[in-house]
Amino acid sequence: MARSSNTQFAVAVHVLTYLAGAAAGRAASSDELSESANVNPVYVRRVLAPLREAGLVRSRSGAHGGWELAAGAEDVTLARVWRLLQGTDPVLGLHGPDPACPVGRDIQSALTALDHAVADAVATELGRFTVHDVLTGRVPAAEPRRGP
Amino acid sequence: MARSSNTQFAVAVHVLTYLAGAAAGRAASSDELSESANVNPVYVRRVLAPLREAGLVRSRSGAHGGWELAAGAEDVTLARVWRLLQGTDPVLGLHGPDPACPVGRDIQSALTALDHAVADAVATELGRFTVHDVLTGRVPAAEPRRGP
DNA sequence: CTAACTGTAGTCATCGTGGTTACGAACTAG
DNA sequence: CTAGTTCGTAACCACGATGACTACAGTTAG
Numbered sequence: 001m002a003r004s005s006n007t008q009f010a011v012a013v014h015v016l017t018y019l020a021g022a023a024a025g026r027a028a029s030s031d032e033l034s035e036s037a038n039v040n041p042v043y044v045r046r047v048l049a050p051l052r053e054a055g056l057v058r059s060r061s062g063a064h065g066g067w068e069l070a071a072g073a074e075d076v077t078l079a080r081v082w083r084l085l086q087g088t089d090p091v092l093g094l095h096g097p098d099p100a101c102p103v104g105r106d107i108q109s110a111l112t113a114l115d116h117a118v119a120d121a122v123a124t125e126l127g128r129f130t131v132h133d134v135l136t137g138r139v140p141a142a143e144p145r146r147g148p
Numbered sequence: 149m150a151r152s153s154n155t156q157f158a159v160a161v162h163v164l165t166y167l168a169g170a171a172a173g174r175a176a177s178s179d180e181l182s183e184s185a186n187v188n189p190v191y192v193r194r195v196l197a198p199l200r201e202a203g204l205v206r207s208r209s210g211a212h213g214g215w216e217l218a219a220g221a222e223d224v225t226l227a228r229v230w231r232l233l234q235g236t237d238p239v240l241g242l243h244g245p246d247p248a249c250p251v252g253r254d255i256q257s258a259l260t261a262l263d264h265a266v267a268d269a270v271a272t273e274l275g276r277f278t279v280h281d282v283l284t285g286r287v288p289a290a291e292p293r294r295g296p
Numbered sequence: 297c298t299a300a301c302t303g304t305a306g307t308c309a310t311c312g313t314g315g316t317t318a319c320g321a322a323c324t325a326g
Numbered sequence: 327c328t329a330g331t332t333c334g335t336a337a338c339c340a341c342g343a344t345g346a347c348t349a350c351a352g353t354t355a356g
Contacts, residue, residue, distance in 0.1 A: 190315080
């Protein structure tokens with residue numbers, strides 16, 4: 001019902017982990033990264049673009065070019081990656097308001113406030129982990145999702 | 149880039165708040181609710197269906213039928229609503245794995261674990277608020293989203 | 297120069313999301 | 327009992343987000 005069909009964060013974490021592990025100390029082409037993440041090379045470059053602008057990774061054109069980490073894997077929190085890719089987009093969904101409904105307007109601002117609070121909560125949770133943690137398996141165990 | 153284009157949670161919160169406020173003590177038709185939330189009546193019924201099965205709301209067919217809260221507005225946390233509508237769907241996006249990649253498989257399980265952790269964090273945050281809080285404006289102030 | 301890469305702009309197929317219609321069942325008023 | 331409401335649900339459709347794919351210009355090592 002509410003499946004987040006956006007894979008950019010997952011691909012970013014995958015690629016960063018790959019760069020920190022299998023490709024440590026050298027440059028990996030977007031072609032190589034795309035095979036690891038099982039996506040398109042162009043998509044890899046699109047996802048990595050904002051991370052490069054933020055200084056998390058470096059890229060070089062030409063032969064023997066490619067991508068490499070521009071920071072230590074321990075210094076890159078997943079929160080940072082998530083914020084970069086999420087931008088200011090809503091985490092929960094927001095519905096179009098009815099300007100004619102006074103009650104509706106209040107609910108709109110409440111939902112917006114809630115969205116920010118939830119975004120902060122997500123960032124806080126993701127801030128507990130780094131790319132290095134993912135590489136070394138230091139992430140919470142995958143327990144079955146508990147029901148409501 | 150990662151806009152959550154699913155409005156079910158927002159609509160549910162809107163409708164529940166309306167039921168607790170403007171429609172307190174009576175039954176409101178999905179038509180009336182749909183006008184308040186600025187969506188389609190059928191969509192209202194679709195969103196409310198799981199909430200009814202969970203005992204949050206009641207519905208009656210026939211003339212003078214409609215929807216009403218089946219629990220106190222103070223007893224319905226937004227976390228409960230969110231869990232009901234989110235189900236076990238991923239909060240972050242997950243990408244298709246490459247079964248041939250040993251590193252990829254580890255990252256898959258790490259991402260799944262992270263998704264559960266984030267879902268719990270979201271639920272914890274939303275658990276701090278109830279429908280009554282939304283109705284009375286007791287939600288966090290809408291501060292501008294802070295950058296990464 | 298040539299081969300290997302990135303950067304980016306397009307185009308396209310697929311799928312999630314909601315709007316809309318339709319119709320049967322349930323219920324109330326008269 | 328009949329007429330008018332309202333829910334429940336299926337079916338179909340339009341729109342938009344997503345990511346694959348192609349193409350091509352710019353860059354760099356050998």
